[in-house]
Amino acid sequence: MGRFLLDCAVNGARVRRWIDPSRTMLEFLREDLGLKGTKEGCGEGECGACLILLDGRAVNSCLMMAVQAHGREIVTIEGIKGRDGGLHPLQRTFMEEGAVQCGFCIPGIIVAAEALLRRRPAATIEDIKLELTGNLCRCTGYEKILSAVELSRGDLKKKGKG
Amino acid sequence: MKLCEFIRPESLAQARAVLRKLGPKGLPLAGGTALHFMPGKVPVTAVDLTGLGLSYIRHKGAFFEIGAATPLSDIQRHRGPRWAMHEICRRISTHQIRNVSTIGGNICRVFPWADLPVVLLAMNARLVIYSGKLKEMGADEYFSSQPARLFRGGDLLAAVKIPVLKAHHGFGSVKAARNAAAFSMVTIAALLELKDGRIAAARVAAGSAIPFPKRLPSVEAALMGKEPSAEVFRAAASLAGNDAKWCKQEGMSAEYVANLAEVSIVDALERAAEFARGRTE
Known part of the structure; x- marks a missing residue:
């Protein structure tokens, strides 16, 4: 089986590893790098629990081969922090709004919301709904999640990103 | 794999x-x-194929040229004069998949549920293929059968050229699906050219509810020379069964799918007529 020297950035740090070209990005992050915040839900790109940022865009790491990240920048939920290294505004508002129940889907939802608010800081509720189309939550019923993202948008406007 | x-x-x-x-x-x-x-x-x-400079959208003369490796989310966000491609792209799968999935990947190997071939057939798009040199092919020829046949010798799709719609042209597309991220049950796309208040040209295509996307010539012929009205659209849509054998789907009889397709054809034609009268979104 061939090998590939993957050279990319993960959460701001350069990573160089020989990998099997058939390894998914999800396997690479969780099993090779120990970044367990990225979750495996459906494994088919339907639930959004495995979302990461690839060059600032939210993508399903279960559908992506790790080799496709060569020369690119990855941010996982572990890399989404506030400026002081503490909680990101999205993480704070999710706590304040009670938007987390079992929590399994939340890393993916935070990543999706972060991608949207980086691109469109004044996102409307329709923008938020569209962006979260690919994220399934079976606990909360979404209302509190939408409220948390909306609230965070205001927070980001006041304090600047992260 | x-x-x-x-x-x-x-x-x-x-x-x-x-x-x-x-x-x-x-x-x-x-x-x-x-x-x-x-x-x-x-x-x-x-x-x-992502490092070959094939991710772009350019307005060149009478066409918008889209590089084959352009992600669907870029097409969804793009805006230009009488640009209509965003409408269908925002209905394909989820935002996260549109960030990665490319226009070329959607049309080099056509799956039965694919939406873009339907739109490109209606739009009379041109496909640019690299076979040592660049050559162009019309959508009718490209989608006459599985396009994968064109790429077995290593040839590659380089770009898709979409004609810029003129002021009297209108385009509409409809995708019927169970939810926002689901595969299509029926996809219809229609391009109308109006002249002196009548339909001077029409291209109507269907997909998903039939084995392979195709144009609907009986529907197109029934529109020619008529005024764009709901009655004319309904009469034309009722002929779609002459051109397509609608397939039953999970939880739906073939008769229901045929009815869904006819309603979708009317909706797509109405959207196209509104576009021709000035709607841009």
Whole structure:
């Protein structure tokens, strides 16, 4: 089986590893790098629990081969922090709004919301709904999640990103 | 499908040469979102097409040219004079998949549920293929059967050219699906050209509820020379069964699908007529 020297950035740090070209990005992050915040839900790109940022865009790491990240920048939920290294505004508002129940889907939802608010800081509720189309939550019923993202948008406007 | 190697060519010529050499053991790879659903136990060598400068949208003369490796989310966000491609792109799968999935990946191998071939047939798009040199092909020829036939020798899709709609042209598309991210049950696209208040030209295409996307010539013929009205659209849509044998789907009889298709044709035609009268979104 061939090998590939993957050279990319993960959460701001350069990573160089020989990998099997058939390894998914999800396997690479969780099993090779120990970044367990990225979750495996459906494994088919339907639930959004495995979302990461690839060059600032939210993508399903279960559908992506790790080799496709060569020369690119990855941010996982572990890399989404506030400026002081503490909680990101999205993480704070999710706590304040009670938007987390079992929590399994939340890393993916935070990543999706972060991608949207980086691109469109004044996102409307329709923008938020569209962006979260690919994220399934079976606990909360979404209302509190939408409220948390909306609230965070205001927070980001006041304090600047992260 | 398993990968044994990942090759990153630096030019279209290099990519084609590698694919020609590899034959069936090579796989051109762009977004790669369908990789997990493709059969095949024998590992293949993936040839990455994302570093070849094929991700762009340019307005060139009478066409918008879209590079084959352009993600669907870029097409969804793009705006230009009388641009209509965003409408269907925002209905394809989820935002996260549209960030990776490319226009080329959607149309080089056509799955039954694919939406873009329907739109490109209606729009009379042109496909630019690299076979050592660039050559163009109309959508009717390109989608006459599975396009994968065109790429077996290592040739590659380089770009898709969409005609810029003129002031009296209108375009509409409708995708009927169970939810926002689901595969299509019926996709319809329609292009109308109006002249002196009448339909001077029409291209109507369907997909998903039939084995392979195709135009609906009986519907198109019934529109010619008529005033664009709900009555005319309903009468034309009722002829769609002459052109397409609608297939039953999970939880739906063929009769229900035929009815859904007719309603979708009317909706797409109404959207196209509104567009021709000035609607832009």
